[in-house]
Amino acid sequence: MAIVEADRVRENPQLGEAPLIVHVVRQFLPNRGGLEDVVANLGRQTVRRGYRVRVVTLDSLFTAPQDKLPPRENIDGIEVVRIPWSGSSRYPLAPEVFRHLGDADLVHVHAIDFFFDALAWGRLLHRKPMIVTTHGGFFHTQKYAAIKKIWFRTLTRASAMAYRRVVCCSASDLRQFSEIVPDSLLIENGADIGKFADIASRRPKRRIVTIGRFSVNKRLDHLLDAMAALTTRDPEWHLDIVGAESDLNRADVEAAIESRSLSGRVTLHVSPDNGAIRRIITEASLFASASEYEGFGLVALEAMSAGLLPVLNANDAFATLADRHPVIALADFTNAKTAATAIETAYEDLSRQSDIVRAELLDAARGYSWDIVAGRYIGLYRSLNVAAEQN
Template structure:
């Protein structure tokens, strides 16, 4: 069945002949993170529109590689297939991916990684139309920057030729990928604006939440330095760190907290469910991120949908968001004193105009609803299917 036909059965039950979109991504639920949330939300929206959706992913989480997950599972109508892998988490080998795309009408690859390269170079064998969403590429840190640039301009450029469209999820990605794929398309990520909707405290509090996987590039050390500076300004300041272990674990962060004498001022919440996170947000007024790199800034939008006022490190993605939404505050988290001053100023502004600022945050977040973003992807899927039909 042609992909274009599914749009006519929007919100209707899927049939066994409905077109099949296969998403390929290294990590998926139950892992939690921005990439996993994007694939899950896009999958759910696509299922609602009458498509069949499969996610092919690895059979264990990078944080617990020995704990194997079920090989098959159905999550919210999405067929999840988990395949074995070996090697490193940065470039895992998982050749069984080719077994699970043979019946696909379209393969949608997420991130610029080994799946992106392997499916590109294996295209002559599988022959499936493919698109890729960049999710920040592989420039999340400056480590090996020179090698990454060479790889990007050679191997990444060659692999990209196998894809019908390269979809960039942020303006910074579009600038980067347009250098090697001039017709790259911008479809910014959506945010699950219902997950924590309007949850934050309605009274301004000196309590901050940060949410995200515990990765080095999130620069939680810089954020903790800012909290250490804040505690000299007012005794009520408190930070809740919410996320899942990654290249940093609980012990690493506990050591960082203790070394700054922040015990009691910082609370660590590891792998908590959404109900628990809502309760944490309900006690807070601000969201902070010291991240040195973001593919898009999804978590900041989810924080805004909750009514949390963001104070964000001035990386490219966050600068783009702040340029569109002046309610967002930017800071230089490499300078702990300046970051602390920016956070204090954000709190004071919120205390003066709580209702107006909250309304601005909620209104800004609505524009990133997954219903809107998924419709853009559906339009892309349809246009690609027309192109496939005309080429046969």
């Protein structure tokens, strides 16, 4: 046991008695995004159920690699350890991860990246039982699609053999990973349904919110094209773009807005806190996403919990959600006019029966509560003989 860990156990003897789950993930708080939210919410729920939780992650954000974060921190009872890295944000190299697994009862890897491969091939060094959650794999765009498929069917298949269970967070992931791991397990992601619960405007407004990283695959360009079509039909339409810089930065998005003459019709909010996001949502009625790929569609569920009616691009993850929850509207955002019409239709439906639509949205979101989803993960941990006392 490391000296630091031994000191923590002496200060609180109960810590030494509880099983330790070590989550390994490339980005974590204070970064904001679907992956980070999933690990944070699962970690908090696991702590409440009597486990110790450590998150091993990289020591800087991909958007600001030169700004080093504290090497150790405690966030909501979760021990956070940040380690140096090099290489690309697509496949960051961080071999120091092995130094922080020695006292783990279970290692839970998130996403298919360097950590997934390194911990698989180094299992004879650490000898820890492992599970992995897929989070969409690495097929977020069609770029290098042929190479990705070869990698998936060879190296990913080989690495997966080191894991006790491969957990898929969406039906589309399950279809894909079952090709290489037939006994893959489905545990869909949870949503923080309390964060923005029931705060969307009570009066239907022609105001749309989109939330997510400024990534190429989110296709903000397609959403802005739809907005350009909408505003020619009715100048009251307004879009709030909320998110953090990623493949695209603030200047890129601002240029895309200005090039479509949407200044004044589109407001950009870069890395706002939850309080600011709440204020934005309270003025809106619709949520839209033109994303061409999603691992699960977490942000759409959080929007639904707020009472925002989603209009979503018909990718696999969003189509699965819409099949399950018909209140969700699907659109083809590669066609600006078609997408604009879908948004108008959603607004008209909301205007006609706003109370009924809102009730359907809130009811659908409740099924994705983290309390429910964490219980499924705890069941998996226990099946692997990693038990803890219930609080």
